Amino acid sequence: xxxxxxxxxILSISLIALFFLHTSCATILxxxxxxxxxxxxxxxxxxxxxxxxxxxxxKIKLKRDRQLKQITISRDGYKDENVVAAPYKxxxxxxxxxxxxxxxxxxxxxxxxxxxxxKEIKVPQxxxxxxxxxxxxxxxxxxxxxxxxxxxxxxxxxxxxKYVTNKKGKNILEDEEKEMKLENTVFTGLLNQALKEKGYIxxxxxxxxxxxLNNLLINASIDEYESFIVGSFSQGISRVELSITxxxxxxxxxxxxxxxxxxxxxxxxxxxxxxxQETNLKATNDALQAxxxxxxxxxxxQELLNDRSELxxxxxxxxxxxxxxxxxxxxxxEAIKSSVTITNKDGHGSGFVISSDGYVLTNYxxxxxxxxxxxxLSNEKEYELEVVRVSKIYDLALLKIDLDGLTPFxxxxxxxxxxxxxxxxxxxxxxxDLAQTVSKGIISGVxxxxxxxxxxxxxxxxxxxxxxxxxxxxxxxxxxxxSSKYFGFGVEGVAFGVPSYYVKEKLKLDY
Numbered sequence: 001x002x003x004x005x006x007x008x009x010i011l012s013i014s015l016i017a018l019f020f021l022h023t024s025c026a027t028i029l030x031x032x033x034x035x036x037x038x039x040x041x042x043x044x045x046x047x048x049x050x051x052x053x054x055x056x057x058x059k060i061k062l063k064r065d066r067q068l069k070q071i072t073i074s075r076d077g078y079k080d081e082n083v084v085a086a087p088y089k090x091x092x093x094x095x096x097x098x099x100x101x102x103x104x105x106x107x108x109x110x111x112x113x114x115x116x117x118x119k120e121i122k123v124p125q126x127x128x129x130x131x132x133x134x135x136x137x138x139x140x141x142x143x144x145x146x147x148x149x150x151x152x153x154x155x156x157x158x159x160x161x162k163y164v165t166n167k168k169g170k171n172i173l174e175d176e177e178k179e180m181k182l183e184n185t186v187f188t189g190l191l192n193q194a195l196k197e198k199g200y201i202x203x204x205x206x207x208x209x210x211x212x213l214n215n216l217l218i219n220a221s222i223d224e225y226e227s228f229i230v231g232s233f234s235q236g237i238s239r240v241e242l243s244i245t246x247x248x249x250x251x252x253x254x255x256x257x258x259x260x261x262x263x264x265x266x267x268x269x270x271x272x273x274x275x276x277q278e279t280n281l282k283a284t285n286d287a288l289q290a291x292x293x294x295x296x297x298x299x300x301x302q303e304l305l306n307d308r309s310e311l312x313x314x315x316x317x318x319x320x321x322x323x324x325x326x327x328x329x330x331x332x333x334e335a336i337k338s339s340v341t342i343t344n345k346d347g348h349g350s351g352f353v354i355s356s357d358g359y360v361l362t363n364y365x366x367x368x369x370x371x372x373x374x375x376x377l378s379n380e381k382e383y384e385l386e387v388v389r390v391s392k393i394y395d396l397a398l399l400k401i402d403l404d405g406l407t408p409f410x411x412x413x414x415x416x417x418x419x420x421x422x423x424x425x426x427x428x429x430x431x432x433d434l435a436q437t438v439s440k441g442i443i444s445g446v447x448x449x450x451x452x453x454x455x456x457x458x459x460x461x462x463x464x465x466x467x468x469x470x471x472x473x474x475x476x477x478x479x480x481x482x483s484s485k486y487f488g489f490g491v492e493g494v495a496f497g498v499p500s501y502y503v504k505e506k507l508k509l510d511y
Contacts, residue, residue: 035059044075068269078127082266133199143217152225219247263291328410329476344370350427350469362468427469462495
């Protein structure tokens with residue numbers, strides 16, 4: 001006969017067995033949270049879905065809810081690293097359910113606790129330091145962004161396991177003939193924002209900020225684009241790789257350095273088809289930033305950002321003797337005859353004669369990188385030219401043609417430029433058929449550039465092609481050389497010229 005104590009023990013065992021038969025092992029025995037190890041780089045912090053996670057004994061706790069977890073490793077002065085923790089490993093406890101019954105097993109397999117994350121989530125142990133602009137370094141202007149991708153790749157992995165074990169993914173666009181166009185404006189906006197955040201772009205909105213010593217330009221060409229999609233468009237992971245070619249250009253758009261690389265984004269999770277589009281853009285931005293940071297950290301790029309060697313080059317120029325003339329331009333009609341057009345295969349600029357034996361002045365940017373250049377006189381005769389000397393810093397160029405007997409302009413080296421005085425601009429605006437056009441205005445002001453140099457401001461009508469032409473008095477004396485016009489919506493009558501006294505000082509003319 002069973003005693004009461006024995007009956008109670010049997011009943012307890014039976015209830016426990018019945019409990020397992022109608023429930024499941026993983027659901028009961030697997031905890032609601034999994035402790036995961038992340039080898040966090042020194043000095044950085046971990047965020048899970050944007051929040052600091054609960055930790056225990058050096059491990060972080062991830063809730064077992066079958067949801068992807070966005071892991072961000074963050075540290076001031078370094079680029080964020082992003083990885084995704086995916087619940088893809090079936091808990092061994094699920095298989096114990098098979099020992100009891102089929103239905104508990106099925107129930108167990110669908111439980112949020114039935115799958116585990118990796119016990120250790122690997123993150124880069126060396127975060128990428130963001131190179132910010134030194135106070136004395138040049139600023140950067142984004143010149144051109146080109147997207148030259150005919151057929152971007154979209155590589156799909158059905159399961160996270162295939163992705164982490166480097167199984168070959170499927171290109172989901174490989175059977176499609178149509179091309180997918182990527183908008184340049186997206187990349188341009190992302191790059192400009194990144195450059196602003198790192199201090200490389202001027203945000204002061206000053207008109208007279210840019211100059212040869214203060215600025216570099218960069219071009220970016222996106223040559224290949226591959227997006228990796230893991231899971232499904234309702235819940236998955238997005239990652240992007242870009243093939244980028246960078247070009248560094250000087251202030252006059254001459255390419256002085258080229259660098260190519262493959263830039264990879266981190267991993268980003270999404271939870272809906274709408275969320276995928278935003279997440280894919282986030283991954284693209286991350287890859288672009290990774291590429292930009294790598295590019296800007298290159299020793300050659302940093303060397304160019306801090307290059308001031310042109311100062312010494314121009315300071316050490318030897319004087320050039322300019323032949324004095326018995327007759328100089330003395331009125332507007334003579335000024336027209338002594339003004340020239342400088343042509344090249346891509347366009348034209350303006351210039352003017354400063355010696356009877358063929359010396360001609362213009363802007364450096366008119367002849368920089370130009371090919372097949374000619375000097376065209378007012379009588380439409382063309383002459384080969386020699387570039388004798390340039391000042392990249394002050395945008396000046398001294399040319400020579402093989403011709404004598406010319407009537408030169410007289411340069412006025414007076415530094416006390418009268419604001420409000422009448423002036424005339426002579427040059428070739430727009431097309432060559434408008435050569436030796438004269439426009440009248442006043443000296444609107446004398447402005448100081450950020451590098452300390454001065455510019456004449458005038459409201460005389462200045463257009464494309466006027467660069468290098470003379471700004472003169474009614475008597476034909478040259479006060480300055482047209483260098484630029486300020487363009488913008490609603491902006492009229494704001495043009496600038498290099499004062500004549502810089503011509504003598506910076507080109508070292510014995511005049």
